[in-house]
Amino acid sequence: MAPIIELERVAKTFAVRHRAGRLRRQRHEVHAVDDVSFTVDPGAMVGYIGPNGAGKSTTVKMLIGILLPSRGTVRVDGRDPSRHRIAVASRIGVVFGQRTQLWWDLPLIDSFALLRHVFRVPAARHAATLATLVDLLGLGPFLATPVRQLSLGQRMRGELAAALLHEPPILFLDEPTIGLDLVAKEAVRSFLAHRNREAGTTVLLTTHDLVDVERLCDRILIIDRGRVIEDGTVDGIKARYGTERTLVVDLEAPLPPVAIEGAAVLRVEGPRQWLRFHRDAHTAADLIARVAALAPVRDVAIEEPAIEDVVRHIYGR
Numbered sequence: 310m311a312p313i314i315e316l317e318r319v320a321k322t323f324a325v326r327h328r329a330g331r332l333r334r335q336r337h338e339v340h341a342v343d344d345v346s347f348t349v350d351p352g353a354m355v356g357y358i359g360p361n362g363a364g365k366s367t368t369v370k371m372l373i374g375i376l377l378p379s380r381g382t383v384r385v386d387g388r389d390p391s392r393h394r395i396a397v398a399s400r401i402g403v404v405f406g407q408r409t410q411l412w413w414d415l416p417l418i419d420s421f422a423l424l425r426h427v428f429r430v431p432a433a434r435h436a437a438t439l440a441t442l443v444d445l446l447g448l449g450p451f452l453a454t455p456v457r458q459l460s461l462g463q464r465m466r467g468e469l470a471a472a473l474l475h476e477p478p479i480l481f482l483d484e485p486t487i488g489l490d491l492v493a494k495e496a497v498r499s500f501l502a503h504r505n506r507e508a509g510t511t512v513l514l515t516t517h518d519l520v521d522v523e524r525l526c527d528r529i530l531i532i533d534r535g536r537v538i539e540d541g542t543v544d545g546i547k548a549r550y551g552t553e554r555t556l557v558v559d560l561e562a563p564l565p566p567v568a569i570e571g572a573a574v575l576r577v578e579g580p581r582q583w584l585r586f587h588r589d590a591h592t593a594a595d596l597i598a599r600v601a602a603l604a605p606v607r608d609v610a611i612e613e614p615a616i617e618d619v620v621r622h623i624y625g626r
């Protein structure tokens with residue numbers, strides 16, 4: 310299976326001028342993307358995450374052909390997006406959470422009609438796709454509302470529909486859940502999961518919200534200062550870096566905190582205790598056996614580290 314997205318040793322440098330003294334202006338370079346290589350297979354859903362200023366949006370802009378790389382090669386669906394912008398545009402959908410592609414003063418439905426012309430979608434095809442998207446995203450009640458009057462959550466659902474009306478096999482999302490409340494975030498996530506599953510749409514998702522990634526992505530790429538510093542599954546990255554787990558034990562009766570070397574009791578609530586342990590100190594089975602030797606145990610559960618903590622740890626290295 311040939312990759313549908315390919316970046317090879319891609320860099321993007323911006324020349325920035327700033328004042329240095331009264332008349333002099335100094336030029337310096339910002340290495341927004343320094344050296345990024347990765348490929349994405351068709352149908353994958355990949356999280357592209359990293360701290361502010363890491364180079365995520367710049368990468369997306371090179372992938373959609375609005376920025377030319379300073380170095381390296383970018384291919385989307387087999388083509389160089391900066392040289393074949395129109396051909397690539399028909400194969401991709403794009404959502405920038407911080408920007409709209411909808412016409413601000415027009416009712417949502419009019420933006421959709423305009424997009425049909427932009428992408429030259431046959432009328433019957435457009436009507437069918439639109440009906441499906443309106444249904445899945447629950448757009449019916451505000452199709453006639455001017456975009457500027459929509460809530461952020463409503464607008465974001467509109468953006469997703471707009472990005473997918475020409476049925477592109479690839480979707481680039483840059484912070485699609487930014488600023489949304491929990492319910493709106495959940496609506497976006499379940500739509501994306503559905504789209505990926507049902508239409509096989511390849512998704513590259515940049516986000517600050519690691520719940521998005523945990524819920525949706527088979528794979529995450531972590532970028533920092535213009536370079537990919539991690540590439541793996543959410544579980545794989547957790548297993549590698551999440552060295553501490555928590556054992557939750559329900560004892561038959563309340564007890565003072567159990568004393569076991571290499572396990573720290575974080576909390577006691579009646580007969581329940583939370584014990585944090587390091588993978589080098591204990592296996593879960595070993596720790597359960599130690600607790601059971603001290604007191605009768607009714608039930609146990611293991612809490613894995615949150616991806617948030619793991620990622621914070623990786624940034625902190």
Ligand SMILES: Nc1ncnc2c1ncn2[C@@H]1O[C@H](COP(=O)(O)OP(=O)(O)O)[C@@H](O)[C@H]1O
Pocket residue numbers: 323324325339340341342359360361362363364365366367368
């Ligand atoms: N057009 C530009 N001109 C100058 N610097 C830019 C430009 N776009 C981005 N940058 C800089 O490049 C770096 C990466 O930005 P960006 O890709 O937007 O990061 P992210 O999306 O990960 O927050 C930042 O330091 C940003 O200030």
Ligand SMILES: [Mg+2]
Pocket residue numbers: 365366367483
């Ligand atoms: Mg960004």
